[in-house]
Structures are given as structure tokens and as C-alpha cells.
Amino acid sequence: MQLTETIRRWKEIQRTLYSYRHAIALLGTDGDTVAPRGGAAERGLTLGTLTNASYNIQTGAEMLALMDELSAHAAELDRQTARELEVVRENYERVNRIPEKEYTDYTILTNEAGDVWHDAKHDNDFARFAPYLEKIVAYKKSFAAYYDDSRPVYDVLLDEYETGLTAAVADSYFDTVKAAVVPLVQAIKDKGAQPDTEFMHAECPVEKQRELSAWLMKVMTVDPRHCVLGETEHPFTSEMNKDDVRITTHYYPRDFISSAFSVIHESGHALYELNGGDEFRGTVLACGTSMGIHESQSRFYENIIGRSREFTAFLLPELQRIFPPFAALSAEQLYRAVNRAEPSLIRIEADELTYSLHIIVRYEIEKALFAGDITVAELPAVWRELYKKYLGVDVPDDTRGVLQDSHWGNGQFGYFPSYSLGSAYGAQMLNSMKKDVDVFACAAKGELAPIVKWLSDHIYCYSKLLKPAEVIMNCCGEPFEPKYYVDYLSNKFSDIYNL
Ligand code: ZN
Numbered sequence: 001m002q003l004t005e006t007i008r009r010w011k012e013i014q015r016t017l018y019s020y021r022h023a024i025a026l027l028g029t030d031g032d033t034v035a036p037r038g039g040a041a042e043r044g045l046t047l048g049t050l051t052n053a054s055y056n057i058q059t060g061a062e063m064l065a066l067m068d069e070l071s072a073h074a075a076e077l078d079r080q081t082a083r084e085l086e087v088v089r090e091n092y093e094r095v096n097r098i099p100e101k102e103y104t105d106y107t108i109l110t111n112e113a114g115d116v117w118h119d120a121k122h123d124n125d126f127a128r129f130a131p132y133l134e135k136i137v138a139y140k141k142s143f144a145a146y147y148d149d150s151r152p153v154y155d156v157l158l159d160e161y162e163t164g165l166t167a168a169v170a171d172s173y174f175d176t177v178k179a180a181v182v183p184l185v186q187a188i189k190d191k192g193a194q195p196d197t198e199f200m201h202a203e204c205p206v207e208k209q210r211e212l213s214a215w216l217m218k219v220m221t222v223d224p225r226h227c228v229l230g231e232t233e234h235p236f237t238s239e240m241n242k243d244d245v246r247i248t249t250h251y252y253p254r255d256f257i258s259s260a261f262s263v264i265h266e267s268g269h270a271l272y273e274l275n276g277g278d279e280f281r282g283t284v285l286a287c288g289t290s291m292g293i294h295e296s297q298s299r300f301y302e303n304i305i306g307r308s309r310e311f312t313a314f315l316l317p318e319l320q321r322i323f324p325p326f327a328a329l330s331a332e333q334l335y336r337a338v339n340r341a342e343p344s345l346i347r348i349e350a351d352e353l354t355y356s357l358h359i360i361v362r363y364e365i366e367k368a369l370f371a372g373d374i375t376v377a378e379l380p381a382v383w384r385e386l387y388k389k390y391l392g393v394d395v396p397d398d399t400r401g402v403l404q405d406s407h408w409g410n411g412q413f414g415y416f417p418s419y420s421l422g423s424a425y426g427a428q429m430l431n432s433m434k435k436d437v438d439v440f441a442c443a444a445k446g447e448l449a450p451i452v453k454w455l456s457d458h459i460y461c462y463s464k465l466l467k468p469a470e471v472i473m474n475c476c477g478e479p480f481e482p483k484y485y486v487d488y489l490s491n492k493f494s495d496i497y498n499l
Contacts, residue, residue, distance in 0.1 A: 006069045007081060013057065013066065014084065015282040020054035022240050029238040029246050033230040058088075059096050067092065080279065083465050087284045094160070097146040106139045110411045117409035124399045126380050129409070134376045136411050137369060154370040157414030162292045162421060163467045167367055170417050173424065173482045174363060177356050180486035182390060185354055188341055188497050189392065195336035195496075199329060204256040208322050212256070213249060213263045215318055219446050220267045220301065227270045234348075235262040237269035237298075239287065242278075245270045256323070257338060261302050268301035269294055271452055275460035285464040291415065293468050295422025296429065297455065303352045303423065304430055304488075305451065309335045310444035339496050343391035345400045352423075353493050354391060359420040361386040362405075366413050424485035425472060429455075431484045432476040 001009075027047050031040065057063060070077060070085045077085065095103065113132040120129035144156035158165040213229055232248040239245045247266035249259045272288045280286040288294040305311050313331035320326050341353035350358050365382055368374045374382055383402040384395045395401040407415055433439055437450045458475035472480045493499070 001069060003069075003073050003076060006066060006073075010066050010070060010081070010084070011283070013063065014088075014284055017054055017057055017284070018241075018282045018286065020050055020057075024050050024054070025238055025240050029230075029240075032232055032236070032238075033246070033248060055095075058092065063088070063092065080283075080285065080465060084284050087464065091284075094143075094147050098143055102139070102142070106136075106143075106411070109135055109139070110409070113409040113411075114406065117403065117406060121399050121403040124397045124403070126398045126403060129403065130376050130379075133379075133408060136408070137376060137413075140411060140413055141370065152370075154367055154414065157366075157370070158417065159414075161412075161415050162290050162418045164469050165292070165417065165421070169480075170363060170421075173421065173480075174356075174360050174417075176482040176486055177420070177424075178360060178390070180490060181353065181357060184490060184493055184499075185341065185343060185357070186392070187499050188353075188493065189343070191497055191499065193497075194342065195340050196333070197337045197340055199326065199333075200257045200337055201254045202323075202325055203253055204323050206251040206253060209251045209256050209259050212260060212318070212322050215322075216260060216263050217267055219448060220264065220271065221449055221452050222267045222270055223274065226274055227267075229263065229266075235266050237266045237273070239270075239273040241286065242274055242276045242281065245273045261306060261338070264306040265298040265302040268298035271301075271455070272297045272460050275452070275456040276463040277461045277465070280463045280465065287464055289462070289464045289466060289471060290468045291418035292421040292425060293459070293471050295419050296425035297422075297459070299423045300426035300429060300455075304426055305439075305443050305448070307335075307338050307352060308440060308443050310440045311446070312338060314444055314446045336496055339492070341493055341497075343393050345387070345393060345395060346404060353489055356420040356423065357390045359416050360390055362416040363420075366416070370413070424482050425468075425480070427485040427488040428472065428476050428481055429459075430488070432458075 024047060027043055027050070031043050035043065067085060067089055070081070071089075074082065074085075098106075109132065113129075113136060116132050117129050120126060140157065141153050144153040148156050152167065155166045158167065158170065217224070217227070217229065226243050227245045227247060230246060230248040231250065233250060235247070235249045237245065237247045247263070247270050249262045249266065251259050269288075272294060276286060276288075288297075309331075312335040316326075316329065316331050316334050319334070320329070339352065341351045343354050343357070344350055347355070347358040347362075361383065364386060365374070365379065368382070369376070369379075380398050380402045383398075387393050387395050387401070407413075430439065433451070433454050437454050439451060442448060442450050459471055462471065462474070466474060469480065472478075
């Protein structure tokens, strides 16, 4: 086949897969948001049909022939096609090297494990979940070896969520965070005085909160013709394509701050997808490049901008307009309240400062588990020990301890570090952005367009063309450097708590 013909067919097959991805995402999002519960079984069958059809194309003879043909002409490929080939090849190898029977058994196992985890968490019964976890860990070990037995298992797992990430890089990152954040959290504890957050639990009607969400999305320049907000138990972002992104939030009548910052967070994810490069439409590159870079965006808007002194001062009059009971609140009170930092048990409720300590616990456990240094049976005890060591809290039960997250039951080992890395990437991006944009002057006026434009030009427009490390290099002019993050946290929280 002529190379031009190979490339034409290559783009066509990607467009077909992209259409499957669109339909699968739409059905999934529909099921999570507005679809009636009674429709789950049929929807599941349809999803199964579509997933199978897509899988057969991805692993079929034609795909393999196209990849080999393109690889044979590697030197002649343009940058985009070469990167598409790299991404498709990696996805292919990750799945295709696993014997089919093992992969099917694993899929059945993780499906079951999800339900068992749910019940075990509810009943505080780790022993029920442990046998599933043991099997999942064994599968992940052999899958990693099928894919690449020249690297440590945990490196292969990390790399799946954050391309290029190794335990060596993560170790040095988390050591830097630990050294700065653990004493900072202790100093805040010793100080003993916490800002008043009582007002945040005043009753705010959901209707009013919806009004606030719409206002926030407008401030963030999220285009309502291409992004809509739904309501779910846990907030998430689901992208169909760059023309259609769905985000969700959860309204608590007595915790309006929770939804407000969820909307900012998910809008950050949405902006990344909405501003992707047009040239990547219909290809495997038409999405954010990694979990970590995606989290860098959501957390940048949520914490660095949203929880800044400037933005909270801008937010206050709107809050007072929507919720008259806040008339007496000062901007400084609001700023301190939304930045209250305090060790806690639950990761998803953690504040900006202590969040990474929750991730360090999971990271150290995963690393030890895959190195064979600890067993699944020891997880609850190790969890308690590490929460005491890093957060200084006593874990009362496994429901609020080792069973709190769904990730491990889904086989998602190596995923957690990307949450924390995202925050650190964001701080480094801020440092670089400040050279071009008066970031906090924009935040003070609620004019976020220059910030979104900078991020679009330096990050979003590349979609998945660049790998995470290349994104950092491209927008910061230097490799990933954790010191920006710890400096940012130290400055911000030393100021808030007068340390
Ligand atoms: Zn997120």
C-alpha cells in the first residue's frame, strides 16, 4: 500500500474508533446522570456491544497491519501521525500482550470486586474484600510483566496514568512535599486557632446554588453552547469531544461551598477539553494528555485561582447577592474559611494543604505492596500507622480508612499520585504564567480570559500531542520542579495562619 493510502485509512479507522468512544461516553454519562434506573440492564448490553466492536477494531488484523506499515515509514511521518502511532501502539500492546482468557477473568473479577468493595466499606469488613484485592494485585503484577518485564512493576503501573512517571521521580517529589508539608500542618495544629467556618453550613436553597454555578461557569469563560452542568452523587467531567463536554456537581443544602468549588474544579477539566487543537479531532490525540496534567488544570482553577484572596474577594458580593444572610461576611473571613487546613480521615474531603499527605499514604502503600514488602492482609494496619505518622490522626475503622476509595477494587493502582502531581504542576505553571499575565489582578476582577488564553496557548491546544513532561517543558521552560509547589503552599498557609 502507498504511504498516503495507509495514512488515509489510518485516519479513517481512528475516526471510527472515535465515534465508538463518543457513543460509549454518552451512554455512560447518561446512565450516571439523567437516565432512569430501570434502563441499566439494556444500556449495559448496548455498552457491551459497542465496547466489543471497538475492542475488535483496536486489536484486529487491519490495525496491526496499519501500525506495522506506518512503523516501516517512521522517518516520513509528520509529527502528529507519529504520535498517534505511538499512542495507539501503546494501548494495543498493553492489552494485546495479555492472554485473552486472563483478561476476561480479570474483567469479571474487577466487576465483582466493585460490588464487594461497596458492601465491605458499608459493613467495615476488610476481610471480605481482601481476597479480591489479593487476586487483583496478582493480575496487575503479571499484566505489567507481559507489557514490559524489564521495568519494576510499579513503574509500569505509574506510567499507565502519567506517561514517563517512575517511582524514582515520585519518591523525590513526595519526599520534597513531606519535608515541607508535615511540619507546616503540625505548626498549624500547634497554633490551635482555626478560622470560623460556621457560616458555610447555613442553609442555602439548591435553586440559589444553581444560580451560583451558572455565574461561576460564566466567569470561567465556559461556553454554555458546548458544556452543560448536571447533578450526580460525585462530581465528574465527561468529554464527548471538544464541542460537547458534560460536567456535574452535587448540591448540599448546608454546604454551598462544596458545590461552588466542585463547579470550578470540573470547569477546569472542561476548559482543557473545550480548547483542544482542532487538528486532533477524530483522532486518538483528541483529549487531555494525562491524568496529572488534567488535574493540574482543575486544581489550578479550584485552588490557586478560586481559593486566592483576590478571587474570594471578587466572589463575595455575588454570594451576598444570592444569599442575603452572608451580608455581614468580610472578604478576609471568606478567604480564611475556604482555606481552613486541618488533618482529616477522608481524602475527597481534604483541604488544599493536607491533600497530598493523603496521597502519600496511598503511594507508599502501593509501592510496598508491589515490591512485596507488605501483604494485602497488612493494609489496614499499615494504613493506620501512616495516617498517624503523616496526618497525626487515629483511624477509627476501615470504612473511614483503607476501604474509603474505590480505585483499588477497580484495579487502578498507580492512579493516586497523579492527583497530587497535578497540584504541583499547577504551581509551576503559575510561576511561568506570571511572567506574561498579571494573574491575581485578573482573579481580583473576575476576568479569567487572559488566564484561560495563556493555558490554551501553552497547554490545551496541544491536546495529547505532547507527553506530560513535554507539556511542563513547553509551558515552563524547565523540567518538573516540586519546589514551586511547596513554596506556594508554605507562603500561602504561613500567611493565613500567621506562622
Ligand atoms: Zn479532577
